[in-house]
Amino acid sequence: MSRVGRNIHVSVDRLRQLAHRDARPRKIKADAGTCPKCDSHYSADEMSRNLRVCPACGHHFAVTARERLEQLGEPGGYVELWPELRAADPLQFTDLKPYAERIADAEKSTGMGEAIVCAELEVRHVPAVAAIMDFSFMGGSMGAVVGEKFARACDHAAQKGLPLIVLSSSGGARMQEGTLALMQMAKTVIALDALAEARVPVVVVLAHPTTGGVWASFASLGDVTYAEPGALIAFSGPRVIEETTREVLPSDFGRAERQLANGQVDAVVDRRELAQRIGRILHILSRPDVDPTAGTAPAGLQWAQGGAQKVKSMMDRIRPGSTDGEDAG
Amino acid sequence: MSDKKHGGRFVRKVAEKVRRPGSDAPDDDLWESVQLARHAERPYTLDYINRMCSEFEEMHGDRLYGDDAALVAGFGRFHDRPVAFIGQQKGRDTNERTYRNFGMAGPEGYRKAMRVMEIANRLGIPVVTLIDTPGAFPGASAEERGQGGAISRSIQMMWRLDVPTIAVVIGEGSSGGALGLGVADRVLMLENSTYSVISPEGASAILWRDASKARLAAQAFKPTAANCYRWGVVDVVVPEPEGGAHTDHEQSAEILDQYLYRALTDLDAIPSADRRRARRERFRKLGPLRDPESGMGMATGRETPPPG
Numbered sequence: 001m002s003r004v005g006r007n008i009h010v011s012v013d014r015l016r017q018l019a020h021r022d023a024r025p026r027k028i029k030a031d032a033g034t035c036p037k038c039d040s041h042y043s044a045d046e047m048s049r050n051l052r053v054c055p056a057c058g059h060h061f062a063v064t065a066r067e068r069l070e071q072l073g074e075p076g077g078y079v080e081l082w083p084e085l086r087a088a089d090p091l092q093f094t095d096l097k098p099y100a101e102r103i104a105d106a107e108k109s110t111g112m113g114e115a116i117v118c119a120e121l122e123v124r125h126v127p128a129v130a131a132i133m134d135f136s137f138m139g140g141s142m143g144a145v146v147g148e149k150f151a152r153a154c155d156h157a158a159q160k161g162l163p164l165i166v167l168s169s170s171g172g173a174r175m176q177e178g179t180l181a182l183m184q185m186a187k188t189v190i191a192l193d194a195l196a197e198a199r200v201p202v203v204v205v206l207a208h209p210t211t212g213g214v215w216a217s218f219a220s221l222g223d224v225t226y227a228e229p230g231a232l233i234a235f236s237g238p239r240v241i242e243e244t245t246r247e248v249l250p251s252d253f254g255r256a257e258r259q260l261a262n263g264q265v266d267a268v269v270d271r272r273e274l275a276q277r278i279g280r281i282l283h284i285l286s287r288p289d290v291d292p293t294a295g296t297a298p299a300g301l302q303w304a305q306g307g308a309q310k311v312k313s314m315m316d317r318i319r320p321g322s323t324d325g326e327d328a329g
Numbered sequence: 330m331s332d333k334k335h336g337g338r339f340v341r342k343v344a345e346k347v348r349r350p351g352s353d354a355p356d357d358d359l360w361e362s363v364q365l366a367r368h369a370e371r372p373y374t375l376d377y378i379n380r381m382c383s384e385f386e387e388m389h390g391d392r393l394y395g396d397d398a399a400l401v402a403g404f405g406r407f408h409d410r411p412v413a414f415i416g417q418q419k420g421r422d423t424n425e426r427t428y429r430n431f432g433m434a435g436p437e438g439y440r441k442a443m444r445v446m447e448i449a450n451r452l453g454i455p456v457v458t459l460i461d462t463p464g465a466f467p468g469a470s471a472e473e474r475g476q477g478g479a480i481s482r483s484i485q486m487m488w489r490l491d492v493p494t495i496a497v498v499i500g501e502g503s504s505g506g507a508l509g510l511g512v513a514d515r516v517l518m519l520e521n522s523t524y525s526v527i528s529p530e531g532a533s534a535i536l537w538r539d540a541s542k543a544r545l546a547a548q549a550f551k552p553t554a555a556n557c558y559r560w561g562v563v564d565v566v567v568p569e570p571e572g573g574a575h576t577d578h579e580q581s582a583e584i585l586d587q588y589l590y591r592a593l594t595d596l597d598a599i600p601s602a603d604r605r606r607a608r609r610e611r612f613r614k615l616g617p618l619r620d621p622e623s624g625m626g627m628a629t630g631r632e633t634p635p636p637g
Contacts, residue, residue: 086619090560093549095536144616151613173505173526175536178550179562182526183615185505186512189484190609213526215477216465216505221485235476235505236467240531244467254472262473 035059051271060208060228060271064110065117065134068167072130072275073121081118081129082152085145091178099176106137114145115170118153123165124279125310126286129157132167135209140170142214143177147184150218151191158198163282166204168219172212185217192221201285203278206233206256206265220264224281226274227256227265283311363547366501366523367463370575372582373432374401374416374459377499380582381589382407385414391440394474399430399466400438402445404454408590413449415442415510416459419500433466436479439509443486455493455593458510463528465506480509487512488608493596495589498554498563499574503528514608515592518554518563519585521573525552561615565592 034041038057042050051071052061063071069078086103093099107113115137119130131153133140150166157164173181195202204222206215208231216235227233234254241247252258256268269277365371378385382405390396402415417434420426442458449456465476487494487510496513502524518524527535532550533542557563567588574581596604 084620084622086621088617088619090617091549091551095546095549144618147616148618175526175532175550177526177616179525179552179557180560180616182504182508182524183562183612185481185508186484186488186612187615189481190488190512190612193485193488213505216480216509217484218481220475220478220481233477234472235465235480236472241467241469241472243534245469247469249469253469262475264475264478 141174397438461500
């Protein structure tokens with residue numbers, strides 16, 4: 001073959017992609033496309049295998065609540081709690097669009113009933129109750145349903161003696177429910193105390209963004225608080241601050257890494273390590289049979305025993321004949 | 330007692346107003362009540378405290394970082410007994426407004442409040458909070474020192490108190506900054522004050538993407554005392570002198586004094602454990618939703634107007 005006659009191969013897909021890039025503003029969907037930070041391309045499949053973290057630069061994309069449950073627990077291994085609760089419209093609220101219409105639209109586009117999903121699951125063999133927010137449902141805003149489901153999750157966890165895992169991703173209180181949305185802050189904070197009484201820990205994971213009334217209520221009250229890289233964590237968002245005080249804010253204002261330096265979170269945890277980290281801290285915090293403060297073992301408090309047993313049998317398989325299982329249990 | 334008669338007359342007047350058909354109020358009235366709630370001549374926290382207490386000692390500083398002038402806290406003698414008073418403080422002239430940061434408290438303010446609450450709880454002194462703020466301070470420094478955590482912990486602390494607690498919305502109560510002092514056994518609200526999730530200006534910028542739609546926002550939120558009573562957010566609507574609290578500070582303080590005294594006396598009679606249980610239930614049931622499972626429209630508000 002002569003040099004001149006050499007074929008040049010160009011992928012049609014690639015040409016189409018390029019055409020799109022020029023033709024219209026890029027809309028980044030969470031499940032396919034281009035990383036807004038480093039511009040690398042990926043397939044939807046690759047992305048979900050990588051837990052919606054950009055394989056090239058580590059940018060964390062938004063994740064739906066149900067997908068979070070799959071990521072944290074065993075595949076398909078969770079039981080959703082109270083999925084039937086729906087928002088009411090106590091104020092007959094209308095801004096640019098009636099609130100009732102907004103809820104219906106959100107339900108249709110997300111396939112979820114509300115901005116929070118509660119479930120019982122096992123994270124790395126440790127049984128727990130999870131309350132997971134979804135930013136795609138009206139900005140993850142907290143109205144009466146989010147407040148009620150969160151409070152029920154607290155009660156449920158306390159009753160069963162299970163730890164609570166909270167994953168927050170929210171713009172704050174749901175304005176369309178007015179003053180009653182504000183009251184959900186009190187409701188959720190009060191509900192958390194059921195866990196304190198049951199002596200079970202609360203692990204909070206702050207995902208992008210955790211702002212407003214959600215940050216100023218239950219999200220800042222975790223016993224252990226992790227944040228995802230790059231997550232905005234603030235009571236007032238940067239735009240509000242700049243408009244009110246005319247301050248010029250640094251570009252990383254309120255971001256997880258900076259909030260770690262400010263002493264507001266315990267660690268910034270990459271999503272790909274999140275389940276393992278949660279499992280580990282719950283395992284560390286799980287008490288032996290004897291409650292050191294009570295001197296006896298109250299029923300229903302050995303919430304990590306199942307997990308410990310599984311780890312022990314796993315260790316036994318790795319090291320057959322190992323007599324001291326203590327280091328694993 | 331002449332004071333009591335006084336209170337009664339005003340209560341009846343408010344009751345009539347609320348009972349009036351269509352008291353969801355014409356739109357202009359709503360905007361007017363927002364304006365009235367932040368009238369520059371309206372009595373502020375210290376105006377009430379200094380009139381209601383025979384003596385008052387203000388406490389300063391959160392013992393961690395600094396003192397926040399936007400929130401005042403201290404102990405006073407009220408009807409010959411000690412009461413802890415905590416509230417956001419606004420300023421009247423430009424200098425004072427700046428000094429008080431427009432009543433927008435930072436984390437130091439809420440931590441000071443918590444410090445005073447802790448002392449009150451330990452010494453068995455009831456806590457009264459006076460809410461008057463456009464919101465907690467939105468600033469980078471406040472954020473970096475934990476504004477969110479300060480508010481959530483203040484809410485938590487108020488819920489955990491064993492002593493009787495009363496919160497009063499005396500002017501504008503907006504956002505988490507207001508709720509940080511709002512979790513109490515009894516929540517009172519002055520007739521012309523507002524209590525809302527965000528200031529109308531803030532909502533207009535966020536929901537309408539246009540800062541000039543504050544009037545529309547106020548109409549959508551309907552944050553009046555009558556509505557808050559109907560939603561179950563407040564327990565008692567405290568009447569104001571004819572024309573509004575700004576017309577007569579003395580009388581306003583006198584009326585609030587009577588209402589606080591009555592609420593305190595009521596709460597004294599309830600054992601601490603019962604009071605806390607009721608406090609929990611009070612906030613737990615707020616917020617109507619649809620629960621198809623139990624077939625209820627789970628309405629939680631009141632249908633009836635406040636009793637006279």
